[in-house]
Amino acid sequence: MxxxxxxxxxxxxxxxxxxxxxxxxxxxxxxxxxxxxxxxxxxxxxxxxxxxxxxxxxxxxxxxxxxxxxxxxEYDTLPPRRNPDRIAATLAAIREMDDAEFERHFGTLVQQLNSYGDDTVDRPIELEDAVPHEEGVVYKQDVYLDATIEDVRGHHEEFADDVESFATAVVGRLQEAGVFGTLSDRFGEFLESDGSDDVDSQSTDTTPSEHLRQFGFTHVSEPYYMYHRKNKPARTVGGEDAYQRAPDTVIEVIPTPTLAESVDFFRAFLVHHLLCQIRDTYIGIGVEPPTPYRMLGAGIHHYTIKYKHFEMYPEYFDTEADIDGYVYY
Structure with missing residues (x-):
């Protein structure tokens, strides 16, 4: 291209x-x-x-x-959530924020995921009766950066220098907990049944490198969810945020109890998830991503559906896929 x-x-x-x-x-x-x-x-x-x-x-x-x-x-011509610089800035902010701030933004989502594996945990988001099965949903949160396009431009290229060093620790931790196997099984069931019609032995280093720009959030939406329906468009419940612009990043997670083992553990998952989103922004324009972002796992849900159902794409979402040049660290 x-x-x-x-x-x-x-x-x-x-x-x-x-x-x-x-x-x-x-x-x-x-x-x-x-x-x-x-x-x-x-x-x-x-x-x-x-x-x-x-x-x-x-x-x-x-x-x-x-x-x-x-x-x-240098015109702002990309849809915000398909801009790898905006996603990298979101990733940098998540990596750098302290535990209290992270829990303030994402604690509700962690609790929702935790409720799938523990009946004693109150579920903050009740699913509507029309949901085919409660595991077949995608939970989302919209993230808005306290930054302009000029602030973030080129950031994913700067961030690439640090990707391998901390992704190795993050993915190692997720592997040790068996998350990837669980996600692979969940995605297989989820995509086959619902998506066909729609298109601490290792710790996470949260200390920002000196050469990286730092970012913060101006707003994070409450969690909401989407589910696929047979022979109908996917339905989104909630997410009608009154914020006056499109989100910079949309976090998209299928319910997997292991992800919510702890808030810190969920942070590790989000790091991996956002790295995979950066990968997807490149695949979506017909270009191989920079080498540090050639990793396997779940990124932008829209592309996960394509990878499953379009023969022209390998299954990048599958952490056990054999795709030349792609790793899960």
């Missing part, structure tokens, strides 16, 4: 993108990231007539064109 800015107009840019099948696309990207034109001769223009592979190629090209403008001209 590569691109070239061919012209600039009053509204944005005309981009020539050559996709991974060597097909040329002419894409219009507005200054705010809106796609206002897309011309190509290889795939049907009508989405209803495209195969899932063809449709995904169109999606990748448009996302890559937005990424190219973001990188080359």
């Amino acid at each position: 590569n691109a070239e800015i061919k012209k600039e107009t009053d509204d944005g840019f005309g981009i020539l993108v050559v996709d991974n099948e060597n097909v040329e696309h002419k894409v219009g990207v507005c200054y705010d990231g809106e796609i206002d034109g897309h011309l190509q001769d290889a795939y049907p223009d009508d989405p209803e007539k495209r195969s899932s592979h063809e449709d995904e190629m169109i999606s990748q090209v448009q996302k890559y064109a937005q990424w190219h403008v973001y990188r080359e001209r």
